[in-house]
Amino acid sequence: MRSAFDLGQAHRPRAVHRGGSSDGITPRVHQKIAEDAKRRLGRSKEATQPTPGVNMNHEHIGSDFEQFLDEVGLRAEVQALAVKKVLALTIAELMKKEKLTKDALAKRMRTSRAALDRLLDPTKPSVTLVTLGKAACALGRTLRVELS
Secondary structure: OOOOOOOOOOOOOHHHHOOOOOOOHHHHHHHHHHHHHHHHOOOOHHHHOOOOOOOOOOOOOOOOHHHHHHHHOOHHHHHHHHHHHHHHHHHHHHHHHOOOOHHHHHHHHOOOHHHHHHHHOOOOOOOOHHHHHHHHHHOOOOOOOOOO
């Protein structure tokens, strides 16, 4: 006689394959699954109750994102990463437009390939104005820094 494992059904409960059982296990399993589905969809009382230990004050509703970043002390870091990402993408776009490889641009900048990789990495915000100036010059552009 072949087992459920031989038929590729080892992961399924036995009662489901036999169409139910006299001990009532199958209906309870289906009832439990239906209750879980309702809970996931937010239809049960438990889903509408606040989660213990979670602060649900709505002090940031209506405020802007920059104000929130100021309050948590991350605005300068987020702005630096955003500016670096724009610079890295702009330099990469200009390289593609001029059909320059990283090696060729590094030679024009008179720097190492590793330094150019750091410049093109949007997750590394520390970059010097000298390096940015070299990249701009190598790409036939001028660097303009502005405080606003």
